[in-house]
Amino acid sequence: MRIRLGKILLLLCFIGIPSGCGLLGASTTIKETRYAMGTRATITIVPSQKNPNTKTIFQLLFERLEEIEKKMGRTDPDSLVAKMNRLGSKEPVPVDPEMMFVLNKSFYIFNLTNGKFDVTIGPLIRLWGFDTAEKRPRVPRRREIMSRLHQVNFRNLELDQKNQTVSFKTPGMGIDLGGVAKGYAVDQLLKLLLEMGIQRAIVEIGGDVKTLGLKPDNLLWVVGIQHPRDRGKLLAILDSDGRAIATSGDYEKNFVEEAILYHHILNPKTGYPARKCQSVTVLANSALHADALSTGIFVMGTEMGMKLIEELPGVDGVIVDISGKIWISTGLKNRLRYVG
């Protein structure tokens, strides 16, 4: 009886029923979505034969995400960022290598963008009420903004590489990693996926996207770019080449007061929302770079921003300027597909 049953199953497999034999191969994707880092995180993986336990994989990935959020989150009073903001003006605050890595990278992007991307923007973000979803943002008085501007400058953030400490040279300074932490988390999750033997996946945290390998059908993963003026539309789509894609837009966290749109991407030099672009999408090898560059370039504006994109190796971008005109870097000119 057992032999005959075996023969029947063998025949089914021989006929090639995908749902019979396909169970042995990696032909499907498994997706899981959770709230994390103040937004939505979606991870899609193609399970591998080496590591078929997807439940454990997702558990480890979301635990790692939680660990990063606890360290770099802006709202958790126990986070390392909160500790730095509380004590940084009084004494050097010890940080771990991971935080030092993110701050060093942030300083690199600060320099590239001539100070337009600045993680010391915390006091302004709090003043406008963009730091938590629970608060209703408001337009601060001009003098309130002026009184905070001197607290925003990465050059007043002392990073002691030898002792692994951080301190503020100006009282009242504050770090906000909102423009870089999601990108860093995407990079970290992809690293973890590779360590777990997963070679095909797509990770998206709050619109920062990075892919690994190919889809189950051996096609490239397809990534859309949000249209900045129509939430129901995409600006374009492109086949992922493995680089990270991050977008910063004025449509994301905003409010209207007296017919003026105010959004969360603040110019560190003026204290007001940057007005030169509707959205900036950046492709870079690391999601951290793409995330931070998209914010910095949004503030820089079209001409300076596109110049920087063209100068940086491995970086491409799409800028929608404030008039709605689309600027595309050389490397993307023949790769974007437009959808109705």
Place this chain on the structure above:
Amino acid sequence: MLGKFLIQTLKSGDLFVTGLLLAGIIGSTVLLSTKSEGEMGIIEVDGKNVRWVNLDRPGNFPVQGKLHPAVVRVHSDGLEILDNRCSNPSFHSGRISREGEFRICFPNRVLIRIAGSKRLNSSEPDAVSW
């Protein structure tokens, strides 16, 4: 060759069982694929899937959010959250109609998203950068 050998060695009853199994597998595959092509919206509260709604049937669906009740409205061309107590109305408000799109009322922890769209085609993205 192997197939021919198997067919020759199996009895007629075995072939009948094989046929039944085949019919079952094909039937379930058809059912599963039909479900994935339906236009469905998903309502989540605090990360938990609380309801699926068929986008072909417009109507209002009350939901108990984490802080207060809200309504999810199904239109003929999309889905939206109606919640004027949501303190972030402009963050993620508006109608959604495309697979993968979502809207969130953060404080009330209500999320809506589109899954399994009939409009799915080769140009549909696997993820959206926003």
